Amino acid sequence: MAATFFPPRILPMNYVISKEFHRKSSELASRFSSSLAFISNPFVSGVKHEGNSTFSHSFGFLRDYKLSGKCRARNTKVLHAHLLLTDYLQSDVFFVNSLLDLYCKAADMVFAHRLFDTIALPNVVSWNIMISGYDRNSMFGKSLDMFCRMHLFGVEPDEFTYGSVLSACSALQAPIFGKQIYSLVMKTGFLSSGYVQTRMMDMFSKNCNFEEALRFFYDASCDIVACWNAMISVAVKSGESWFALNLFHQMCRASLMPNSYTFPSILTACYELKEMHIGKGVHGLVIKCGVTDIFVETAIVDLYVKFGCMSEAFRQFSLMQFHNVVSWTAIISGFVQEGDINFALKLFKNMREIGHEINSYTVTSVLSACAKPGMIKEAGEIHSLLLKLGLNLDAWVGAALVNMYAKIGEVGLSELAFSEMKNIEDQSMWAAMLSSFAQNQNSGRAIELFRVMLGEGVKPGEYCISSVLSITSYLNLGSQIHGYTLKSGLVSNVSVGCSLLTMYSKCGCLEESYKVFQQVPVKDNFSWTSMISGFAEHGCADQALQLFEEMLYHGIVPDIITLTSALTACSYLRLFKTGKEIHGYAFRSGMGTDTVFGGALVNMYSKCGSLNLARKVFGMLPRKDAFAYSSLVSGYAQKGLIEETVLLFHDMCLTDVTIGAYTIPSILAAAAILCRSDIGAQLHAYIAKLGLQADVSVGSSLVTMYSKCGSIEDCQKAFDDAKKPDLIGWTSIIVSYAQHGKGADALAAYELMRKEGVQPDAVTFVGLLSACSHSGLVEEAFFYLNSMFEDYNINPGHRHYACIVDLLGRSGRLREAESFINKMPIEPDSLIWETLLAACKVHGNFELGKLAAKKVLELGPSDAGAHVSFSNICADVGQWEEVTKIRSSLNVTGMKKEPGWSLL
Incomplete structure (x- = not known):
């Protein structure tokens, strides 16, 4: 195991090195001897330069130097030069080890290593000084190398050796090497050492190796609090919070007093398990034990913040004698999450006035507080502060700045904040900027930035991929990104998988979307909801409900969005009974009064013909949105209840509800049934006032309404006002021409539609054939009848x-x-x-x-x-x-x- 680190060296070489080192050191001695005068008391006063100092004087000399707190590399070299004038370095290993320790404390590991190589027979203390020195100076790889060299020379380690090398393993996160050390500890009998136990548990804790830590914990029969603390910490980090609480219970029963390192881990476990009452019990135990450590108090504040108990969190925060940046950040972020933005900003101002330092976590919480429309002034002030403190260069802070401006709606300022960042290799910045474009529906800039990102050699991560996929409607680009996720292994990520299946759904590729859904290894609620919504929105209502049943079978609890999508599917299929069952489930779950879900309920009952229930649900809604109004208006219109339709639309106009393009067609249909061109003309004027006359669906409804009222000229005007008519719009004008005996105009409109690249459907051909019928165009009629199947594969x-x-x-x-x-x-x-x-x-x-x-x-x-x-x-x-x-x-x-x- 050790041979891979150091080549074998024979001992006589140490003597050669020793001679050469002493020769060079003697030269240094004469150069630095005069420098002793510049080293202040106390340790110079007792030194005699004639070389006749006694052992006790030299020992006191070293002791006083260590206690002086002036262990600097230059001073240590001066002291080294002085000791070379004596024979202690050659005759007594104590002095060499002491000087070696001083070099390590002075962080001059190069000179320490040279001095170590001069020792003919270094003892275990010498090795320990070097291993711990490298460890103390964060040169953990060198620390492991030195241990391997020690093992190679056959020097038996002691508990301090094992403790230092285990610290290095922890820092390097080298569990394999740690296991080898564990084996040596078992073999050499140091398992009972509390020092070794603590370092071993610390290593397992930092590497989150729960099973190995547990095995060691029971093998070593740990009876010191530090080991119990480490084991509890490992359990919490590994998601074994119940086990951590059980250990804590055993620890208390074993009369081991928990300390300030125990309670933060236990409080974290209480939050992970959502056990507020246990957390309060731990809080009581903290008071009983009299632990007033700032970290424990901060953990208590953080616990109440995470559970949303802000009054109790603030009370505990106020009771703290001292505050650190973590406690300030916890309480500020808590009020931000609760939506109390003004108080959060007030706390931040108090923190600044007191003179407390702020870190990137504090700043990101404050930036999220300012990420609200209308807070551009506060956002600018915080941005200025960050520029003054230089915190804007931090990648996470920069990303938070970009996100803040995006949520305010200032995309330009988002780009400005992005351009100020220097670290272009950090993915979080790119992800934030891409998310900014996505939030503001700027697909062109998002795709352009994504290409720039690839050009800079930055590999996009899951957040970048998800942002681009969420806004793109280009199947070709989405397929290429899908290929990248397969190659990079990101396709198994839940958010990426959901974005992929949503992208394919938007592009109408439901088969590909479902394939991606099936490949997602762990399907969360969002995955199921995305796929159900995709099926429901694209007319595959059967598959949507089948997937909804499968979701319930797997024990996934649906949220309000899932239930809304399922109701949409029921509306398409006119499944009254299933819709009522979903209504009942939502009512029992406390989600029945949600505005979006309520609108979906009104729509479902209206489509199923149950207008009494639709009206009843509509009346119970605490806030009625445009969709709920439109659904009920449509339901009345379809049932021919014209008076109710017009009255409800009138009520809608008197409220502050925005009337959209999806409401107008229903009321126009009612006017068409009445054949009231005067009402239609008033509606047309209102539509023009709203600026909706260019909308395709509104234009088509206007054409149909004027056609049924007998005004073909107004039909033509309404059609001309529509911006880029779709299939429904073209079909409406063709049918209108047919109904008014204008066969030639109908056929001309059909040819224009084909030139625009709009493909006809079966309804279009009904209009065409009807036009031929009313105009006596026999040959043309048979031509279009044959064209249906031959050109468009439509069976008559x-x-x-x-x-x-x-x-x-x-x-x-x-x-x-x-x-x-x-x-x-x-x-x-x-x-x-x-x-x-x-x-x-x-x-x-x-x-x-x-x-x-x-x-x-x-x-x-x-x-x-x-x-x-x-x-x-x-x-x-x-x-x-x-x-x-x-x-x-x-x-x-x-x-x-x-x-x-x-x-x-």
């Missing part, structure tokens, strides 16, 4: 075929229409036969009308309209017997013809 449905039948019927080509129906690839429904029946009535075709009526009655026997239509055909051709027969069948079956109505 019953409504498309009904348009063709209607077109042929309007053109008087009834037999051709019949032949078309018989050759259809799908079974004709009642709509298609009703269309043919209507055409037969127009053209007076009794025989074909009779066939069409028969088919309609077979598919819908309770259809009174089919009976009436066929009755009218019979009447037109003089078949009064048939008319009588049909009217009689209506009376027998109890069917009634609905009366016609008109708004005119």
Whole structure:
């Protein structure tokens, strides 16, 4: 084990080194002898330069020098030169060891090592001085090297040797070497030494090796408080807080008095276990034991802060006789977390006035307090203070500055704070700046900065990756970042995994998103919620609810966001019963009054047609947001309750709720049902006032509303106002043209839509075919019917075929229409036969009308309209017997013809 550190050396070489060193030292002696006069009393007064000093004088000389507190390298060299004039360095190893110790205390380890190499036969004290000297001067690697060399020369270590080398192992976090030392301790019988036990436990504590520490603790049968403290500390750091409390209980039963090192660890364990009552009991024991150490008092304050008991925390803080920067920081951060920003800033001001130093942790707490809109003045003052103190160059403080300005909304100042930082290799700075861009939805600058980061050679960590993924909607870039996370191993990180699956969900790649979700090794609540939300928002409601059930099966407790996503899925599927069950769960959990969840509840009940429950939940909401209003307005509109719709929208306008683009379509739909162009015009003016006329969904609703009110010119104006219409917008104008007999305009709009790169769907083709039907464009209609499948892989449905039948019927080509129906690839429904029946009535075709009526009655026997239509055909051709027969069948079956109505 030791041979790898030092080559073997033969002892006679020490004598050669000794001679050479003494020769050079003699030269130094003559040079430094005059310097003795400059070394102040007490130790110079007793020195005789003639070389006839007695042993007692020299011993007193060394003792007084050590006690003088002037162990400097230069003074030690002068003393060394003086001792060379005597023969003590050659005859007595005590003097060499004393001088060696002085060099170590003076931090001149190079000269100490040279002196050590002159010793012909160094004893264990000599080795211990060198090992502890290197240890004391933070040269821990050299300390281990010296121990290995000692072992190689066969010198038996003592307890002080083991104690020093174990300290070096702790500092270097070298557990493998520590285990080898542990074996030697066991072999040489020093396991019972309290000094060795303490250092061994300290090593295990700093390396957080719980199992090895526990084995040693029981093997050594530790009976000193320091070992118990170290074992408790290891347990807490390793997440074994219950074990730590059990040890503490055993310690007290063994009559071992806990001290100021015991209580901070135990108080930390109480917080980790969320055991406030145990923490209060420990606080009482602290008072009983009379421990008034500042660290224990600070730990008590910190405990109450973490549990949110700020009144008790402040009381304990006020009772402290002395405060350090940790206690100040704890109480300030506590009030920041509680949202009492003004008092937190007042405490910080008091801390500064008293003259207490502040550190980076204090500053970051204060910066987070100023990270609120409207606090730009306070933020600037703190920033100025940091510049004055030079703390702005600290990486964590710089990151906190960037985050503060980002949350205030001052991205420019965030960039300024970022540019002031010098350490460009620190990831926290880049992560903070990327997060700033992400919070302010500046995807372009975020991606640009990410590329600069890579160009500077800085490897992005989990926070950088998560920030970029949270804002990007570019699938290509997201896939490349995914590849990087796979290569770097970051894909297993929970936050990175969640960001990846969210990115794929936003890009519509739900399959890839689910694959990433399955690969996340430890799925937390956020992971499940992100995937459930992704499914719910992209129309995969079945998968969302299935995943929600799986989440509950795994024992993951859903939060308010998860429940809201599950309710969204219920709304899509119209699952009233499941939605009520989720409502009940949220009510029992105390989350039923949340504004966002309440809006989702109103939406679910509205979509499921239960408007009474929707209105009841709406009335119970402590704060009604735009989504809740819009959901209820939409529910009323869909049910045709026009008066309620308009009144609720009026109430909404009287509140301070912001009316968004998602509310307007529902109220426009109500105006369209009423065919009230005057109400529609007022709404249009209100929309223009809000600046929403360019919104795609609003524009489409305006087009539909004006179309149903009979104003095609206003349709065109509303469509022209919309900024970059989407598929729904284009389809709305095509359908409007079709309904008003403007077939050529409808086809022209379709061609413009294709040029804009918008692909049609089945509804678009219904509008096109309807336009052809109303304008008698037979050839064009068949062209578009064939184009559906050939160009866009859309299978025509019953409504498309009904348009063709209607077109042929309007053109008087009834037999051709019949032949078309018989050759259809799908079974004709009642709509298609009703269309043919209507055409037969127009053209007076009794025989074909009779066939069409028969088919309609077979598919819908309770259809009174089919009976009436066929009755009218019979009447037109003089078949009064048939008319009588049909009217009689209506009376027998109890069917009634609905009366016609008109708004005119």
